[in-house]
Every structure is written in structure tokens, then in C-alpha cells.
Amino acid sequence: KAGVTQTPRYLIKTRGQQVTLSCSPISGHRSVSWYQQTPGQGLQFLFEYFSETQRNKGNFPGRFSGRQFSNSRSEMNVSTLELGDSALYLCASSRRGNEKLFFGSGTQLSVL
Amino acid sequence: QKEVEQDPGPLSVPEGAIVSLNCTYSNSAFQYFMWYRQYSRKGPELLMYTYSSGNKEDGRFTAQVDKSSKYISLFIRDSQPSDSATYLCAMPSQGGSEKLVFGKGTKLTVNP
Numbered sequence A: 001k002a003g004v005t006q007t008p009r010y011l012i013k014t015r016g017q018q019v020t021l022s023c024s025p026i027s028g029h030r031s032v033s034w035y036q037q038t039p040g041q042g043l044q045f046l047f048e049y050f051s052e053t054q055r056n057k058g059n060f061p062g063r064f065s066g067r068q069f070s071n072s073r074s075e076m077n078v079s080t081l082e083l084g085d086s087a088l089y090l091c092a093s094s095r096r097g098n099e100k101l102f103f104g105s106g107t108q109l110s111v112l
Numbered sequence B: 001q002k003e004v005e006q007d008p009g010p011l012s013v014p015e016g017a018i019v020s021l022n023c024t025y026s027n028s029a030f031q032y033f034m035w036y037r038q039y040s041r042k043g044p045e046l047l048m049y050t051y052s053s054g055n056k057e058d059g060r061f062t063a064q065v066d067k068s069s070k071y072i073s074l075f076i077r078d079s080q081p082s083d084s085a086t087y088l089c090a091m092p093s094q095g096g097s098e099k100l101v102f103g104k105g106t107k108l109t110v111n112p
Helices: none
Strands: A005-007 A010-013 A019-024 A031-038 A042-050 A053-057 A064-068 A074-078 A087-094 A107-111 B004-006 B011-014 B019-025 B033-038 B045-050 B054-058 B061-066 B071-076 B085-093 B096-102 B106-111
Touching (some): A019 A107, A031 A074, A042 B085, B004 B085
Antiparallel strands (some): A005 A019, A031 A087, A087 A107, B004 B019, B019 B071, B061 B071
């Protein structure tokens, strides 16, 4: 059974640009969550989607947005990138969202 | 007060040692607890999942929950160099069960 797939693995952008990250969950999983991981703050929750609906959102500015498609695949978008957005962005899937999460390997975003 | 606190270490032990990793939490309503292991350049993977107080054992790993003290522990017996990783505790946030709150992680190195 294929795991959670995130693309791309690495991304370099400059300040002010926008970026879209993609996540394909494990087959049969309807919940997709996104987390930001930095050395200083650790893992922080961005948002969670279930059946195309955002059910929960973390304390991030509106520049961070996401969506989920009918096949459960998800994308997150960050607009007007700032240096502080440099981080590992992790996607996780689960059957219902309130239990065991399976993480992808992440997208390492560097903002220059 | 942070929802979850975890000593970041780093922790360095010789092969074969017993390792103890700990987290404290603030919300007495938390019902279940998880430990994730994260290797370098990888996403976290679920190691242990426990609902209640007491111990849960899985091979060389034992998860312990003390709800009266709001304290959880992960013990690793007969530690191996392959156990070298960052260990993160996690639990559902008071902001909603779809949102996990993570400790900042303890980096463990097991020396051969």
C-alpha cells in the first residue's frame, strides 16, 4: 500500500512569490492535515480537511490556505512568501482525522 | 502555558542502554497519547498509541501514561544505533481532535 506522497521534495523561492504544495494521501484515507516544522517552533498545525471541507485551522495568517479535492488529494498554498516561511511542510493522512496520522516525507521550502 | 512540553535533549547513550523520554501536558481532558519517531529528512512515523493510564508495551518500547501527573513517558530497552532519531510526543489539542499538538521532540543518539 503506497504511503503519503508529497511533491515537490525541495523548493526554493524568493520573498513575495507564492507556492503550491501537493499531497496524495493513502488510499482510503479521507482526512488530510498539514503541519509546518521548524527547528524553533517544532511541528505546528496548519489545517485539516475531510471530504473537501476544512474542519480545523491553526494560528497561521491568511496567506496560508489549502484545499482538498474529491479524490482526497490536497494542496496548500502560501502567498507573498516571507523569509520566516522557510520550513519543512508535512502532510499527514488518516481515515477520519482524529486518530493515527501517517506522514509524508515533507516538502522542504527555502525562501531567499 | 504550552499544551505540551518536551525536553529537547539532545540525549546520547551507549548501545544497550535503557532510554527514557518524557513529556508533560496541561489539559487534563486529553484522552489519548502518541509517540512518533522521526528520522533525519523523513516525516514522523507513529511508534506508540495509547488511550489510558498505565503501561503499553510493544517489543522494546513501553509507553507510560500518568494522567494524575499529566506526564507521559516512552522507554526504549536495549537501545540500538537504529533507534537514533528524534522522538515526538503528541496528543489531540483542546482546539479540536483533528488537530494534534506535538512536543518539540527529543533528539536521541545511540552510540555503538
